[in-house]
Amino acid sequence: MSTIEKRLTTLNIELPKPATPVANYLPSIKTNNFLIISGQLPFINGKLFATGKLGGEVNIPTGQQAARYCMINILAQAKAAIGQLDAISKLIRLGGFIASTPEFTQQAIVMNGASDLAIEAFGNKGRHARSAFGVASLPMDACIEIEAWFELK
Amino acid sequence: MSTIEKRLTTLNIELPKPATPVANYLPSIKTNNFLIISGQLPFINGKLFATGKLGGEVNIPTGQQAARYCMINILAQAKAAIGQLDAISKLIRLGGFIASTPEFTQQAIVMNGASDLAIEAFGNKGRHARSAFGVASLPMDACIEIEAWFELK
Amino acid sequence: MSTIEKRLTTLNIELPKPATPVANYLPSIKTNNFLIISGQLPFINGKLFATGKLGGEVNIPTGQQAARYCMINILAQAKAAIGQLDAISKLIRLGGFIASTPEFTQQAIVMNGASDLAIEAFGNKGRHARSAFGVASLPMDACIEIEAWFELK
Numbered sequence: 001m002s003t004i005e006k007r008l009t010t011l012n013i014e015l016p017k018p019a020t021p022v023a024n025y026l027p028s029i030k031t032n033n034f035l036i037i038s039g040q041l042p043f044i045n046g047k048l049f050a051t052g053k054l055g056g057e058v059n060i061p062t063g064q065q066a067a068r069y070c071m072i073n074i075l076a077q078a079k080a081a082i083g084q085l086d087a088i089s090k091l092i093r094l095g096g097f098i099a100s101t102p103e104f105t106q107q108a109i110v111m112n113g114a115s116d117l118a119i120e121a122f123g124n125k126g127r128h129a130r131s132a133f134g135v136a137s138l139p140m141d142a143c144i145e146i147e148a149w150f151e152l153k
Numbered sequence: 154m155s156t157i158e159k160r161l162t163t164l165n166i167e168l169p170k171p172a173t174p175v176a177n178y179l180p181s182i183k184t185n186n187f188l189i190i191s192g193q194l195p196f197i198n199g200k201l202f203a204t205g206k207l208g209g210e211v212n213i214p215t216g217q218q219a220a221r222y223c224m225i226n227i228l229a230q231a232k233a234a235i236g237q238l239d240a241i242s243k244l245i246r247l248g249g250f251i252a253s254t255p256e257f258t259q260q261a262i263v264m265n266g267a268s269d270l271a272i273e274a275f276g277n278k279g280r281h282a283r284s285a286f287g288v289a290s291l292p293m294d295a296c297i298e299i300e301a302w303f304e305l306k
Numbered sequence: 307m308s309t310i311e312k313r314l315t316t317l318n319i320e321l322p323k324p325a326t327p328v329a330n331y332l333p334s335i336k337t338n339n340f341l342i343i344s345g346q347l348p349f350i351n352g353k354l355f356a357t358g359k360l361g362g363e364v365n366i367p368t369g370q371q372a373a374r375y376c377m378i379n380i381l382a383q384a385k386a387a388i389g390q391l392d393a394i395s396k397l398i399r400l401g402g403f404i405a406s407t408p409e410f411t412q413q414a415i416v417m418n419g420a421s422d423l424a425i426e427a428f429g430n431k432g433r434h435a436r437s438a439f440g441v442a443s444l445p446m447d448a449c450i451e452i453e454a455w456f457e458l459k
Contacts, residue, residue, distance in 0.1 A: 021283075022261045023261035023262060023264065023265050023268065023283075024265045024268040024269055024272065025247070025268050025280070025281055025282065025283035026280050026281060026282055026283075027282070028282055029243075029245055029246065029280075029281060029282040031187075031243075031245050031304045032185070032186070032304075032338070033338070034337075036245065036246055036282045037282065038246075038282040038283050038284060039283070039284035039285065039286070053255070055443075090335075090337075092335055092337050092342060093335065093342055093344075094331070095284065097284070097286045099287075099442075100442045100443045101255075101442070101443070102289075102359070102407075102442055102443050103443065104442075104443050105443055105444065105445060105446055105447040106445070107443070107444065107445045108328045108329035108445040108446075109329060111329065112329050112330045115329065115330040115331050116330055119330065127331070127332050127335075128331055128332060128335060129331065129332055129333070129334055129335040129342045129343065129344040129453075130327075130329075130331035130332075130344050130345065131344060131345035131401065131403070131451065131453045132345065132445065133345070133403045133441045133442075133443075133444050133445070133451055134405075134441055134442040134443035134444060135286045135287055135288060135289075135441060135442055136252075136253045136254070136255055136257075136286075136287040136288055136289045136408075136441075136442045137208075137253045137254070137255050137256065137257050137258055137260070137286075137287035138258065138260065138286050138287060139258060139259070139260045139261040139285065139286070140258055140261075141258040145284065145286055147282075147284045151337045151338075174436075175414045176414035176415060176417065176418050176421065176436075177418045177421040177422055177425065178400070178421050178433070178434055178435065178436035179433050179434060179435055179436075180435070181435055182396075182398055182399065182433075182434060182435040184340075184396075184398050184457045185338070185339070185457075189398065189399055189435045190435065191399075191435040191436050191437060192436065192437030192438065192439070206408070248437065250437070250439045252440075254408075255442075288439045288440055288441060288442075289405075289406045289407070289408055289410075289439075289440040289441055289442045290361075290406045290407070290408050290409065290410050290411055290413070290439075290440035291411065291413065291439050291440060292411060292412070292413045292414040292438065292439070293411055293414075294411040298437065298439055300435075300437045
């Protein structure tokens with residue numbers, strides 16, 4: 001088991017079978033020494049953890065937990081793509097798309113649910129650049145979608 | 154004529170004169186072995202194929218066709234940038250921004266209009282990572298905007 | 307003082323102390339010869355220059371000025387990351403997220419507030435690819451957020 005996966009075990013996180021893309025695209029792609037993960041939804045056990053909008057039926061703690069599940073799915077896709085997470089030299093960037101009512105302005109704190117886990121898992125190599133914003137709606141009414149770029153060793 | 158362009162001809166697609174950017178930016182840029190295409194709108198013959206929102210006045214088949222036109226414009230920009238499409242080693246990523254009502258949640262199927270064409274044109278080298286989400290509104294009231302990253306040979 | 311910073315002085319622009327990220331992420335990251343700047347909000351002197359939405363309480367000239375402040379903050383982050391702006395070989399891409407009402411469709415002209423400044427500061431090396439779209443809402447109710455990718459020498 002790799003160092004990163006041991007750390008995930010300590011965090012009580014078991015990487016799921018990576019989700020099949022919901023349409024005609026790849027879950028991830030490698031180019032040069034980059035690994036790009038397609039936007040991941042907060043699936044857990046094949047179902048969305050939360051649907052609807054922040055500022056509406058989804059509250060902030062639920063949104064943060066959903067962000068965490070997106071990050072777990074990102075890690076599952078990364079492992080499926082490269083075999084083991086220790087081949088990652090660092091997380092470069094997260095893009096966070098948070099289904100929001102026009103009034104909701106706490107996207108940053110919701111997105112921390114993903115960023116915090118990245119840092120718990122990778123330590124300083126999990127510290128990343130990020131953009132997060134409120135979107136009108138998401139595929140399958142998911143409350144959040146997150147994409148990622150990793151740098152590989 | 155390049156292999157890719159022959160395939161486009163088979164698909165009855167003639168690449169248009171690439172659209173001039175609607176503001177002060179470049180339609181594409183090369184960096185290292187990457188070619189990045191700015192967000193393309195569904196222009197055809199100088200006019201937007203469809204305006205308005207998915208979930209509102211734009212239905213799913215129209216949105217899919219609009220996504221296909223965005224992809225055609227992406228290919229036209231790529232050809233203008235690098236001379237011939239065979240210089241592309243693969244499509245890396247599409248970003249799809251779909252003008253949506255808050256209730257619309259079928260962005261993935263709309264975006265397939267672009268992804269399907271990429272794969273028809275490039276075969277396995279057209280298979281890509283992707284993020285798609287619903288945005289509040291788009292420049293010129295376009296119903297969709299798509300950006301692309303290619304890897305060059 | 308670097309060439310770029312001299313040009314900024316001519317434009318009467320003094321780079322501010324770069325803003326601390328509003329949550330758990332890095333303001334920028336280097337990978338290979340790329341410098342990625344996290345989404346920047348239109349902070350000036352520690353406060354947001356404008357909050358609310360384009361098409362609502364924020365008019366186009368205010369949005370353009372806010373876009374310009376985002377770009378100034380991007381430059382401040384870049385300088386903090388790499389020491390001096392002359393280490394940049396070119397600006398590659400801007401992503402512009404404009405808080406918009408569903409009816410607002412002038413995102414491109416708003417975003418020019420950032421693009422124009424990039425070109426004023428860097429000349430032809432400031433000419434970039436770009437995607438801009440209307441988002442439902444932004445962190446802290448900012449009216450615009452802009453992210454950037456630079457290529458380094």
